[in-house]
Amino acid sequence: MDELISRTINTERPQFDTEKWKQKYPEEYQTLLSRASKGDSNRKPKILKAILKSPLTKISAAAVIILAVTFLSTHRDPGNQEQPRIVEVAKYPVEMMTAISLERAFRRGGIEAVEEQCKQAFKPIAPRLESSSIKQILAEFNGNGKISGRTRP
Amino acid sequence: MKTNKSKKTRMVRFVVFVLLVSATSTFAYPPDNAAVLYYKAFMLYESPDNLGTMLWDYWKGKIESNEKIEECLKKNRRIIDMVLDASRIDHCDWGLDYSRGTEVLLPPHHKARDIFALLAAEARMQADKGDYKKALGCCISICRMARHLNERPIISYLVGIAINAANNQCITLFLSEMPLNTEILTWLRGELTELDKQPFSIEPVLDWKRQAGIISMSLEKISDAVQSGLDDGPTKKKILERISTANQQFFAKNITYWNNYMDSLEAAFELPYPQGYAKLKKLDEELSKEFKTNTDATLTIVFGPAWQRIYTLSVRLNTHSNALKVAIEIYLIKAKTDKLPDTLPAGLPGDLFSGKDFNYEKTTDGFVLHCRGKDLDKDEIYEYEFKVKK
Numbered sequence: 001m002d003e004l005i006s007r008t009i010n011t012e013r014p015q016f017d018t019e020k021w022k023q024k025y026p027e028e029y030q031t032l033l034s035r036a037s038k039g040d041s042n043r044k045p046k047i048l049k050a051i052l053k054s055p056l057t058k059i060s061a062a063a064v065i066i067l068a069v070t071f072l073s074t075h076r077d078p079g080n081q082e083q084p085r086i087v088e089v090a091k092y093p094v095e096m097m098t099a100i101s102l103e104r105a106f107r108r109g110g111i112e113a114v115e116e117q118c119k120q121a122f123k124p125i126a127p128r129l130e131s132s133s134i135k136q137i138l139a140e141f142n143g144n145g146k147i148s149g150r151t152r153p
Numbered sequence: 154m155k156t157n158k159s160k161k162t163r164m165v166r167f168v169v170f171v172l173l174v175s176a177t178s179t180f181a182y183p184p185d186n187a188a189v190l191y192y193k194a195f196m197l198y199e200s201p202d203n204l205g206t207m208l209w210d211y212w213k214g215k216i217e218s219n220e221k222i223e224e225c226l227k228k229n230r231r232i233i234d235m236v237l238d239a240s241r242i243d244h245c246d247w248g249l250d251y252s253r254g255t256e257v258l259l260p261p262h263h264k265a266r267d268i269f270a271l272l273a274a275e276a277r278m279q280a281d282k283g284d285y286k287k288a289l290g291c292c293i294s295i296c297r298m299a300r301h302l303n304e305r306p307i308i309s310y311l312v313g314i315a316i317n318a319a320n321n322q323c324i325t326l327f328l329s330e331m332p333l334n335t336e337i338l339t340w341l342r343g344e345l346t347e348l349d350k351q352p353f354s355i356e357p358v359l360d361w362k363r364q365a366g367i368i369s370m371s372l373e374k375i376s377d378a379v380q381s382g383l384d385d386g387p388t389k390k391k392i393l394e395r396i397s398t399a400n401q402q403f404f405a406k407n408i409t410y411w412n413n414y415m416d417s418l419e420a421a422f423e424l425p426y427p428q429g430y431a432k433l434k435k436l437d438e439e440l441s442k443e444f445k446t447n448t449d450a451t452l453t454i455v456f457g458p459a460w461q462r463i464y465t466l467s468v469r470l471n472t473h474s475n476a477l478k479v480a481i482e483i484y485l486i487k488a489k490t491d492k493l494p495d496t497l498p499a500g501l502p503g504d505l506f507s508g509k510d511f512n513y514e515k516t517t518d519g520f521v522l523h524c525r526g527k528d529l530d531k532d533e534i535y536e537y538e539f540k541v542k543k
Contacts, residue, residue, distance in 0.1 A: 099306045099365070100255035100382040103458045106308065108384070110462075111315050114308055118263035 093121035183238045187301050188247045188260075190239035195264035198232045198271065201225055212273035214326055218281060226275055233275050236268055240294040245301035247309075251361070254368030255378050255456060262312040265302055269295060269316045273323050285331040286340065292327070293344045295320045300353055305361030307458060313353060314470050321473045328480060329519065329540035333488040342481050355422065355467050363415040366456040370408050372399065375452065382455050388444075395451045403448065410449040411456070414440065418460060425508045426468050430529045433461045465530040468505045475502035476522045476537040479511060483520060487541060493520055506535075518543075 095101060096117055105113040183190060200208075204225060210216045226233070239245075247260050276291035295316065303313040331337070369378040375396055383389040395403075414436070421432040440457065443450040479501045486494050493515050503510045507526030514521045519540035527534050 094258065095381060097258050097261075098253075098256045098381055099259055099308060100369075100378055100456075102259060102308045103255075104382050104384065106311065107459050111311055114311070115263040115266060118261060122261055122263075 096121040183242055185242065185244055187239040187242035187245035190235050190242075191245075191265075191298075191301065192260065194232050194235045194239070194268060195261050198229060198264060198268055200267045200270070208270040208274045212270070212277040212323055212326075214277070214330075218278065222274060223278075226271070226278060229271055232268070233271060236272060236298060237291070237294050240297040240301070245304075247304050249304060249306070251305070251365070252368065254365045254374055255382065256369065256374065257306060257365070259306055259308055262302060262309060265298070265312055265316060269298075269319060272298075273319070276323060276327070280327055280330065285327055285334070286337050288327055289324065289337065289341055289344075292320055292324045293341075293348070295323075296345075296348055296353075300348070300351055303353055303357075305357050306365075307358050307362060307463065310355060310358045311463070311466070314466050317353060318470055318473065321470075321477055324477055325480070325537065325539065328477075328484060329538075330542060332542050333484060335485065335488045338481055338485050338488060342478075342485070345478060345481070353470075355463075359415070359419050359422065362456070363412070366411050366415070366452075367408055369456070370404050370411065370452050372404065375399075375404075375455075379455055388454065392451055392455060395448055404452075406449040407452040410447075411453045414453050414457070421460075422464060422467075426506050426526060427529070429464060430461060433464055437461065462530055465528055469528060469535070472505045472524060472535070473537065475505065476511060478502050479522060480520075480537070480539045483513075483539070484541070493541070511537075 102114050102117060105117040109116075201221075204221055207216065207219075207222060208225065211218065211222050249257050249259070251257055272291055272295055276288040276295075279285075279291065280288035299313040299316045299320065302316065303310050369375060376393075379389065379392055379396065383392070417436055418433070421429045421436065423429070424432060437457075437460065440450060440454060444454050479497065482498060482501055483494060486492075486498070495515075497510055497513045501510070504512075504522075504524040504526060506524050506528060509525050512523035512525055514523060516538075519538065521536050521538045523536045524534050
C-alpha cells in the first residue's frame with residue numbers, strides 16, 4: 001500500500017516498470033517486438049528499454065506536453081485575444097453593484113448593459129410559486145409539504 | 154402649595170408636549186428622506202412578466218389601454234403613490250458610503266426604469282381620461298425623481314438622463330395631443346422653471362469622480378479597482394504589472410496626473426459642444442499615448458469612463474429640454490392668438506449642439522424645432538416634432 005501511495009503521489013524519482021507494462025499491453029509489446037525482429041532481433045528490446053528509461057526521454061516528453069498546452073492556450077483563438085469579455089464571470093452581487101464595475105458595463109454596452117448587470121445582481125434566487133392553497137400552507141406548517149418560499153435552484 | 158401645583162402643571166404640560174412631539178416624529182409620513190420611499194418602491198415593484206413592453210407601448214400611444222394594463226396600474230397603486238410622495242420631498246439621501254471611493258455600492262437604479270414605465274403609463278391613463286394637468290403633473294414628478302436619482306456617481310447620473318429623456322418624449326406626446334389650454338401651459342412653464350432651480354447637472358458627478366479616483370489610488374484599494382474596472386487584456390496586465398512594483402511616489406505622481414487630467418476634463422465640459430467634444434477626444438488620445446511610456450498616467454486610464462459619450466448624452470438631454478421650453482412658448486402664443494408665430498420669439502433657450510437658436514419650421518399639423526448642430530458621437534442632427542390639436 002505504501003509503495004502504491006508513494007508511486008501515486010510521486011515522492012521519488014519516477015521509474016518505468018517494463019515488466020508490468022508488457023503484461024498490461026501484450027499486443028503493443030508484440031507489435032514492438034515484431035517491428036524489432038525486422039532489424040536486429042537481439043538488440044531492439046534492450047534499446048527500447050534504454051530509451052524508455054533515459055531521463056532525456058522523460059524531459060523531452062514533459063517539454064512537448066508543456067509546449068502543446070502553452071500553444072493551445074495562447075493560440076486557440078488569436079483573433080479574440082484583445083477583445084474585452086462580454087459575458088461576465090460569475091461574481092458576488094456586491095462586486096457587481098460597485099460604481100466602477102457598473103461604469104465598466106457602461107463602457108461595454110451603454111445604459112442597457114448597466115441595467116442588465118444590475119438585474120443579474122438582484123436576480124431572485126429561484127422562481128416563486130404562483131400561489132399556495134390553504135392545504136399546502138397547512139401541510140408546510142405540519143412539515144409535510146414542499147416549502148413555498150424561495151429555494152436555490 | 155400654589156408653587157408646587159404650578160410646578161406639577163408645568164411638568165404635566167412638558168410631558169404631554171414631549172409625547173406629542175415624539176409621536177409626530179415616530180409616525181411621520183412621508184419621511185423627510187425621499188430615498189426611503191424609493192428603496193421601498195424599488196424593492197416591492199416587479200414588472201409583470203405577462204406585460205412585456207406593453208406599458209412602454211401604452212404610454213407612447215402605440216396601443217390602447219387593456220385589462221392587463223389596467224390591472225397592473227390598479228395592483229401597483231400603492232407603489233405609484235409612494236413614488237409620487239417621494240418626488241415631492243426635497244431631501245434625498247441614498248446613504249452611499251463615499252469613503253469607499255470608486256468601490257461605492259450603488260442603489261438598485263435599474264428598477265427606476267421600470268418604475269418610470271409604471272408612472273408614464275399612469276400619466277397616459279390620466280391623459281386618456283382627458284385630465285392633462287394630472288398627466289403632466291405625473292411627468293413633473295418623474296423629473297423630480299430623476300433629480301433625486303442623480304447623486305454623485307456617474308451611473309446614477311446616466312440613469313437620470315435615460316429617465317429624463319424618456320419623460321421629455323412623454324411630455325412632447327401629451328402637448329401634441331391636448332387641447333390648447335393657457336392655464337395648463339402656464340402652470341407647466343412655471344413647474345419647469347421651478348425645476349431649473351435645482352438643475353439636473355453633471356457638476357457634482359465630476360467633483361465626485363475626482364475625489365473617488367484619489368481615494369482609490371492607494372496601495373490598499375487599487376487592486377480591487379483595477380479588477381472591477383477593467384476588462385481582461387494587455388492594458389489591464391500592464392497596469393497590474395506596474396502596480397506590483399509601485400511605491401508611495403508612484404501613487405503620488407499618479408494622483409497629480411489625475412488631478413491635471415480632471416482639470417482639463419472639467420474645462421472641456423464648460424466649452425461649447427463642438428470644441429468640448431474635440432477637446433475630450435484629444436484628451437482621450439493623449440492619455441492612451443502617454444500610458445505606453447509614462448507610468449504617471451497608469452491609474453488615470455483605470456478611472457476614465459467614456460467621457461465623450463457622457464458629454465454628448467448630457468448635451469442631448471439639455472437640448473431636448475430646451476426644445477420643450479420653446480415649444481411651450483409657441484403653444485402659449487397659439488393659445489392666445491389662435492395662430493402659430495412666423496418666427497421664434499427672442500430670448501428662448503436654444504440648440505446646445507450648435508449654440509444657436511433652433512431652426513423653427515411650421516408644418517401642416519404643428520411645428521418642428523430643428524437642431525443646427527450635429528451629435529458628433531452618432532453623426533446625427535436631431536429634430537423635435539410638436540403637433541397642435543385642432
